[in-house]
Amino acid sequence: MNRTTLSLIAATAALAAVTGLGALTAPGASGTDTEQAAAYLPVERSTLVCPAPSTSDLADTTYTSFTPVTKGTGDDGKAELLPADADGSGKSSGKKKASKPVLKPGEAGTPVSGDTSGAQAPALIGTAEGNAAPGWSVLQTTEVTAGTGRGLTGVNCTAPDTEFWFVGAAAGGDRTDYVHLTNPDDSAAVVDIELYGKDGALESTVAEDITVKPRSTEPILLSTLTDGPQSDLTVHVNVRSGRVGAALLALDDKLGGDWLAPAADPAGTLVVPGIPKDATSVRLVAFTPGGTDADLKVRLAAPSGLITPAGQETLHVKSGMTTAVDLGDVTRGEAGSLVLTPTDRSVPVVAAVRVVRGKGDEQETAFIPAARPVGTRANSLGNTAKGTTLSLTAPGGDAKVEVTASAGTEGGTAVTETYTIKSGTTQDVELPVPDGLKGTYALTVEPVSGGPVYASRTLAAAQDGVPAFTVQTLPDDRGTVAVPRAEQDLSVLQQ
Template structure:
């Protein structure tokens, strides 16, 4: 009898349930396991073979004539009688001359034509069929060995009946395709019948496990589950490896877990230099209380001159620079043009000079960068008067605006006038808050908060209206919005006798150590005689210390002279209450120029006040020296006219060297001079000794920490003023750049 290889269980069931007539002359495929086993043993799987006699086969099964299709009800009876999960031997049901196979378990979700069933038959079905005709125990052992040798590709190509995935895809009551093909499915009667069938199917499935076929099928299922578990584990490993690769590509240093990763920095080139030059000193008119006072012109002998120097980098032309009005609307003087007349020589530096320009208002020095560095430039405003109430000498460097600064040494006692001038040279409005500290503690009052300074304007505040009768006042200026420049115009009038003038500049920020240089002390005998007169008590030299914090400060003062330490009465140690300003007299020092080192157990700010003049009926000038910052490279000290400049340096902690280079009036640089400074000493050198006819001196310091200042004395009279050295060269900055959301 010619027949096809055994089709899958689903195809057999589809042939039965669909009630399709068998083609004429074609044998009906058998689902008998014994027949299939015989075919597999004969090695003829996958093509038509002559089947062995079947004891249950009917004589007319070899050539089946055309017959009527089996009704759906009979197919349903076959399906209901035999649950999907129970494999049964081959049975034939004759109905209307057609032979239908009994329902066979659903072995897979795929539905194929009977012609291709032989090619897709899995090898596991043949192995299961062999169990029914051989020794069960031996078959099970052979099956276990065969299963372990099968390739994964063959198993995937030939799905195994009974796997967990197929059981989930083929419910006991029938596949989704069969349910869709049966119009009556889903009725209440069938639902009740299905509920009754499910327990029976579960019982048959449990009984099946005890049979040889069940054990083989169980082994197949276990193997498939192990393969699925291995596939899932491999997928997890692949995902973990991919995550490791991605994580490693994002980490800056994969081998340094737990360490902070430095944020890369972007170099920002230096910007143009902007420095605010204060306006000339003037007398107050009318009430001295409040803000925005009216000023009267000073005496006819008074003059205010502005001198500026702009230095180029090595091998670069002098950067474009000019003097502007405070609002930047008008250029008053050009220092250097944008396009120089000739290219500079390699390694050679030159300077643009502007000297002795009379000014009567606030001005701004502006200079473009020189190469990658900010321009080395400075300007000095010098006021001098030989008569009138403002007789004396006062000078100040043009100041780079900031948002936080300290001004020390202001006086608001009787006859003393202190005017705080705030200038906003930016394009944004500035809101300024003031903190005032006096001899008895912090001074609270109205008018110290929210002071608005519009762009390009100057705000003048009389400090006596905020803190009256203060012999030593410390002012902290803090601005939000635009940065501001701050300076205090200080003047003293003792009766009808001028007591001195000064432009007080900001001191170094609060710190446990402060160094003040350029402390000029006159003959102590003359000072004692002067201070014995009524109203001249404040003419005595002193060091002033402000403690801004909430803890009292134990302050130690060390005076450094040309030969080293100078002892002070009481050892120079005193206590300053928190939030107040304390003073220590320096009238016991011999005549000379000194440096003062102030150390404390908390952060403090400091300055010194000195006077020059010995007669009570003659003008006496005033000098305020603020604490300065450590020197570095390219500090430019401009030498104003009608005065004598001395440069003072000190190295409190160790030896150091200072290199001085003169800048001539024609813009050329002279030879370099080296000055050695021993540890704990002060060195003073005249600027004229660096070179004749100089417009400025370029200063560079090496070695241990060096501090310095410029001391000005009037060519005629007792005028005295002290300038802290300006900041050195400023290069570009590095800004951390982080990428994120």
């Protein structure tokens, strides 16, 4: 055997070692061919970021952490949440005093919660490893009793990424909207924010080259990026260097407010799941980022099937311009989800709805973006025995879904129920509640068979007559990763 052959053997062995490690730990690239996947394995590490919850001294915030039980994990694992201005040791790296973690995540299958109050609560950066990583989820909910944005806000802490679309934002007037950018890494991130109104792109030089320092957060007030008040905005966060977690806090002087979560990636067909059945006002906002106008068929997936709202059969979305339309009380007392499909050719679109409950001075607002399907599994945290609604939608075929209610944060025993959702319908299902529940609990939603399922959770709380509420969509928790099929090829050793 000559020296060249030995070198090739060594190189091949090294490549196999690196490839094997990457296959086990890579976070599921979008281009993975699932038909060629040999298996799905649990992820080994997860990162989440939570935005600073409020600027109000009257804010009371609760964090809830949960990792679902996942087959194939080992016995070891850990998770932690630290302030965004702290280094890996938990010590403050800025001017703020050192902060302790708001909670210590617990064992898989049991949620853990912790509380904080006031306007100084920081953004958080979380990491989970080993058996704590697959499907790890954190929910942040905040109650504010008075002032701008009074009511209940909630947001799922998100994984860092390089692009986000927020549809339905506003700047100035009665609205105070902030884009929160949190950098979980040890190097700076550089971000551009693009704003699109009803007439197209808004010019702004201060929205470019925004630097987010390592392990820090930057709240950007949208009104500082525009020349005057703007309603019905689409916000595109584009990360040119590094990665960030992004969330948008939309606060109204009269209508409360909520977090506006990122919309699903631009697509020709979109589903906005789980509009509350007692919504008094629903406003649909859409945007197409390409160079072609989009024409969409607007339908409501109700308990009885797909119906077309009278007078709102279609929506024309001009290229590069944000389009909004009021749908009124489109659900008319029944569970419902919007299904947007192309009337002719498919053009990628992003969309969301603003939902208002209540009347007069006792109104509250939440936002529901177009969502990704549940996929393999999704989690909903912070649920209560009363005031929780789980909406399931099957737009393209009957689906069977298994829903597990975990043990409570302070006690209880998990229970599971199975539901069948008929094609083209939305159901607000009667939720299982843990036996002997104490505290709040988590819901794990797992499609068993049939077509794709979309889901959202509404959490409601009475607040001096105001119907305070918040809505979160439930996309796949990305707890597993497809491992590509690999074959040995010794032909590389031949000269």
